[in-house]
């Protein structure tokens with residue numbers, strides 16, 4: 395991990411989202427690699443350009459069931475000379491004036507330059523007539539026409555799809571080098587958090603962020619490590635953070651809560667005592683202002699707000715790209731799409747603002763966006779119902795139905 399260079403020179407203020415992301419990007423590197431069987435490679439991030447170990451197809455093969463022949467002989471009545479099925483050896487060369495019965499996938503005999511589909515042939519006694527409609531040089535897949543030996547068949551930095559895995563297998567590979575899954579530790583902070591429904595006592599809140607963040611880590615290709623709950627107590631938080639720093643193999647620590655300005659929001663002061671190097675301690679966005687990022691020794695730390703909606707919106711913007719970079723798939727920020735307002739929007743305050751809403755579609759045009767009534771940053775019911783966020787610039791005036799807006803669609807961040 396590189397030193398957060400911007401943070402070293404810039405004041406630790408409240409950067410805009412783009413600046414905060416840029417500072418974060420400079421601090422994160424892809425994790426190491428491992429070799430896995432192709433059967434376990436789906437969705438993993440490829441770390442090598444596998445070269446094909448053979449020509450494919452390895453020899454000329456018939457693409458249809460029919461007869462192999464020399465096109466120059468097509469006007470004659472052809473003598474039959476044997477049969478080749480898929481899996482048969484290549485067989486002897488085809489003598490002039492003859493044809494060979496052949497089936498899809500079978501090696502084409504040397505000398506033949508055309509396969510005529512059986513539907514365009516006619517048997518005349520012992521011989522074969524080629525009917526009008528047959529075409530020269532058809533229905534043969536030349537040796538190496540799919541790929542040649544040495545051709546790279548996988549691309550580093552891409553998530554392996556079923557298509558990639560099929561191609562790698564066709565190219566003679568049973569294993570592939572991939573990035574290991576990033577290990578992301580999740581620490582919830584807050585004395586009010588209870589561990590489970592049955593524990594719930596007066597004054598306690600169920601821990602929604604922990605399972606939600608672990609789910610995101612898993613959906614985005616990582617392995618979550620649950621570090622439990624730290625109370626709003628300096629000593630407890632210090633122990634939990636120091637333990638995380640000392641634990642080998644954690645690629646990123648994600649905390650939630652305790653990041654604001656209350657007397658019991660201790661994350662920032664405790665991190666500072668432990669020698670944290672911040673890249674930013676707040677972001678000019680709503681929700682999600684209480685987001686911090688930096689390095690605790692070698693360990694990158696992303697501090698998300700406690701409010702459940704703020705935590706998830708901030709995770710969409712910051713944890714998503716971080717996971718993508720750590721996983722080896724490159725830095726990938728959620729990209730806004732165009733939509734048209736179906737409902738009015740209020741003026742925004744001094745931070746870039748995200749409002750939850752639902753997309754609709756009118757004809758084939760850009761989708762419509764209807765803002766939801768519930769925009770409380772702690773209340774998950776509205777976020778669960780939403781399928782997009784509208785992105786409003788800071789200090790934007792009210793907007794009316796019909797106006798174009800930018801939206802972040804949740805379906806473009808699978809698992810969110």
Ligand SMILES: Nc1nc2c(c(=O)[nH]1)N[C@H]1C(S)=C(S)[C@@H](COP(=O)(O)OP(=O)(O)OC[C@H]3O[C@@H](n4cnc5c(N)ncnc54)[C@H](O)[C@@H]3O)O[C@H]1N2
Nearest residue numbers: 582584599601602603651652653654659684699700701704
């Ligand atoms: N005087 C100010 N107060 C607050 C400000 C501010 O600027 N000045 N910022 C507000 C904003 S914005 C947010 S967001 C929150 C951020 O607070 P923290 O990150 O310090 O989070 P907490 O205070 O610990 O918790 C806030 C809220 O979220 C609930 N919570 C916490 N963890 C979880 C969890 N794991 N699962 C479910 N819910 C959780 C917690 O009970 C609180 O209700 O601060 C505002 N205040």
Ligand code: MOO
Nearest residue numbers: 681682683704771
């Ligand atoms: O900005 Mo807080 O992080 O609004 O919810």
